[in-house]
Amino acid sequence: MEYKFREIEKKWQQHWKETNACKVSNQSEKPKYYVLDMFPYPSGAGLHVGHPLGYIASDIYSRFKRLKGFNVLHPMGYDAFGLPAEQYAIEHGIHPAVSTENNIENFRKQLDNIGFCYDWDREVRTCDPRYYKWTQWIFLQLFNSFYNRSANKAEPIANLIKAFEAEGSLVVDRRPSTVDQFTADEWKNFDEVTKQSILMDYRLAYCGYGEVNWCEALGTVLANDEVVNGVSERGSFPVVKKKLRQWYLRITEYADRLLEGLDCIEFSDAMKEMQTNWIGKSSGAEIDFEVKSQKLKVKSLRVYTTRPDTIFGVDFMVVAPELDIVEEMKSAGQAAAVDEYLAYVKSRSERERMAEKKISGVFTGAYAINPFDGREIPIWISEYVLAGYGTGAIMAVPCGDERDHKFAQHFNIPITNIIGKHYNGEEANPTKDAILVNSDFLNGMVMRDAVDVVINKLEEKGTGTRKVNYKMRDAAFSRQRYWGEPFPIIWKDGVAYPLSENELPLTLPEVKNYSPGPEGEGPLANINDWVNSYAATNTPLGDGGALETNTMPGYAGSSWYFLRYMDPHNNKAFCDRNVSDYWGQVDLYIGGTEHAVGHLLYSRMWTKALYDLGFIGHDEPYKKLVNQGMIQGSSRFVHRITLRADVSSIDVEASGFKMSSNKNILVSKSIFEKIKDDSNLAKQILIKLLPELGISEHEKLKDIEAVVSIFHVDVNLVDGYELDIEAFKRWRNSEYSDAKFLFEEDGKYICSSEVEKMSKSKFNTVNPDMIVDKYGADTFRMYEMFLGPVEISKPWDTKGIEGVHRFLKKLWRLFYDDVKGKVWNEEKASDAELKVLHKTIKKIEEDTERFSFNTGVSTFMIAVNELTDLKCNKKEILEQLLILLTPYAPHVSEELWSALGNSGSILDASFPKFEAKYVTESTKDYPVAINGKTRTELTLDLNITQQEVEQIVLNNEVVQKWLEGKEPRKIIYVRNKMINVVV
RNA sequence: AAGCCUGUAGCCCAACGGAAGAGGCAAUAGUUUUAGAAACUAUUAAGUGUGUGUUCGAAUCACACCAGGCUUACCA
16 A cells, blocks of 8 residues: 555545644633734735745644644634735726735645645635724723823723823923923813824824825835835835825833843844844933024034033034024024035935945034033034934044944044044044043043943933833834725824724725825725715714725734734624633744744734733734744756857847847756856857857857856756756746757766755745645654754755655555555564654653754654664554644544554544653663774763773773873763763 | 855765764666566665864864855945
8 A cells, every 4th residue: 555645644634624623712711822924915926935835834832732632723814915915906997905815725725735734714705894892992992092101001092181280291201392381270271182193102003194105106105114125125126205284103102112022032042132223222411512603593402412421522413404494503604514415315226225335424513612621613514413313413423333433534533532542543432431531530440331421411401311212113003005004093183093983993995996096095095975975974073074095004913913823703802801711821923034034023012002001911923933934945047158249240130149149059068067157168168069050150250259158947847956948948928949959978968056045936946735736734743853953044945845756655654555455463562662653752842842853853864774773663652653643644643543443533632652661772872982082982871970981991901001001180970871981 | 245054975865062874766686477557575885064173972062264045235
């Protein structure tokens, strides 16, 4: 009987489906375990072999935990709103809902092929109104909350209103706002618009005006992490700054808690660091410098610095060109230069600014006064200071800051040295440990200690305050797009009013076209019926109210999906509190690093807000995060020689050169290696080929030049490195059908290769369906794991899969012989066989527990090799082995499990218990080293004492020979490891 | 520019500070086969990127450097 993987796999996939084998209950006696894969976007391109890596790992781990007696939740669903579907709709006129549905169906088919054990009853889709009803509901909770800084948590906005009514604005630390401090009485007398605009400054989800990343081509606003190098991450379109009305999430209020939370979750150091950098907390001081300018309009300039200790090293000030005070500071003499510079800055795109970092700037003509020694410090403007961070102005200390130093050198600004010999005059030294000089009352102090001294002094004088700053900005939360969640908000008289809970979901209307609305608004703005659907109603919001036309960004739905999986069909709540208390945190989250600062930060914030408001019982969503590495593509290249000639010097028609010059002459790898740096040799080869190419001899042929180049060829046309010539000729509509080939000596065409990102454009994608069809899902699963550690990026190499496939066939032969049929038996297992089994149990348990799936696979190979050598076909052993194997290769395990006569599913078996007694040995062959070099071997009892060892070792002939009569200094004996004699 | 990760047979990768090899691919030889492929059996192969140090003992720890990858990039 052969291993017919196709039949077996189909059979059991069907069986598991029919028996609901992967169904998970919210009630169980067992301990819970929650495994989650990062929410996939169902793209139209389908899966390549790189995508399922994390899903296989999580599937193995979930099945393993199930065998270990846990109630395991392992769901899957779709992050289905998003730009590509809408882009597709614009281009092809197909409704995003339709293309998304198709993509999901295709995605699902590919997943099912691999035999995952997802509880599909719990599937969620963010674009389903039954789902986004609750996204909108959570948005309303955020809208109706504020962050109480003294309680350090989010609270209902009603609490804030009560506080305003009782005590005015002084009760809560005032945020910068449109309105100054107010008393309780004043609050009560404010009109509705004023009140609402004050409240808007507090809401966790709020609407404001701000500079946003505007992408004209996509017609939408992008988050900072969706902009890469000044162009959109999706599509690489230019992005510019634009002031627009936008919704935001007040994530900055959570900055400290997001940082502190990192200490109690298991993320990789790299991941924690990325989040820490993104939040970018720094502490220092804001210092007010008196300004001396011609116009006397500006009295002071506020800068932010983390190094107040360097206050006596300030040689100039730099203000961001965008700041309004620039206009007021410029002197008559400098006005023209300043205006010219401002025009220059404006002309530069974000991209240019990032790409070319040239030093530029201009003096404003105004001076700041050092608060301590009264020195006059010139105020400059330069684009190296960003308007959006700190106060948009800095005090420049060239001897301690590299950028300031370069600027000073460039503009010949004299540099004050406050760190003595630590500054060499050549480049800045950012040390904190130097002793200060030229620093008035700080002289002789270590810089590190001077920081606090200066801040205290500034606060005393009232010219500065201690200040913490964050790089992180509030998260832009609106998109001018159709395919996203509508905001449950009605605008009336410039005030945003929330819809009431029972009006949710606010569903997306049908649209005819997806082009943007007027003034940067989204497509929804074009549908008056929808926008005004509340205008005529009798609700308090009727009478002229208009719906918000922005939609929510992609991360809205994915910020809380892990909660919906717990209770996916609940139409009374986003998730029942009892259920979320049962499942609690996601115990294991598997996904790529690309969501390090986007999704992972947003969902952590939502979780904290929901926790603060009492809707869930935990404030970190993910307990442990494992980052899967990328599976890279191994690209293949063919090498081409093309003719290039000075055409004017050749009689084109006569020579036939024109026709032939378009011919593809493809040379195999070793020839390519020889000629790539030797155009002469390439030319010789060409000339030899000319008659064959139908080019007649011509005196001007000496002017021909050979150009050698390489290009990607589809990896599916290549077996290892050998090109399938026939398939290649048919490739791309037979574009290369008349290509000429120069082969290796053995007649093969060998491609060269390179490891690159797996992508369609590099022709190096491999479709998992193809692999599953050829080798089976079990082989595919194990091979993906076998490639290397999950966290590491590694290239895909289809060739290596044979080894894993052979392993499964070899396993099969322990049960069935091709000729004899059934060979397994019920004989009693021997000690040697039990030893193999228990060694394997231990290793598989350890490896799986620590996500070392690659070594797990190889452990199975060893076990099967050893059992084959022992000719072990005993049920007693094999049955246990199958249980170990079932997380990795579920189909073949289930088949053989049932063949052994088990009635239930192997999914519900229990993980074998390791028993040390089968593997413990009483003796060990110890290596005996003299001075660290192994010289002989001794078989000793494991329980032997140090004294006994020394005795035996000293009496050993070999040892004596190496000692040459000398006394050993020390004899090191490590139990179960080795013995070392130090002479 | 900085931070993090990774450098072990031709390749992919193992090895809780204790004899560098578990496994797989490839290669070579053999068995089987009309032949090829497949299958099976066996064999070969590195001293751990470089250099210093800690240690009785280093692939493993520390420091520096080199190479590759990822991330962030004027955050004052």
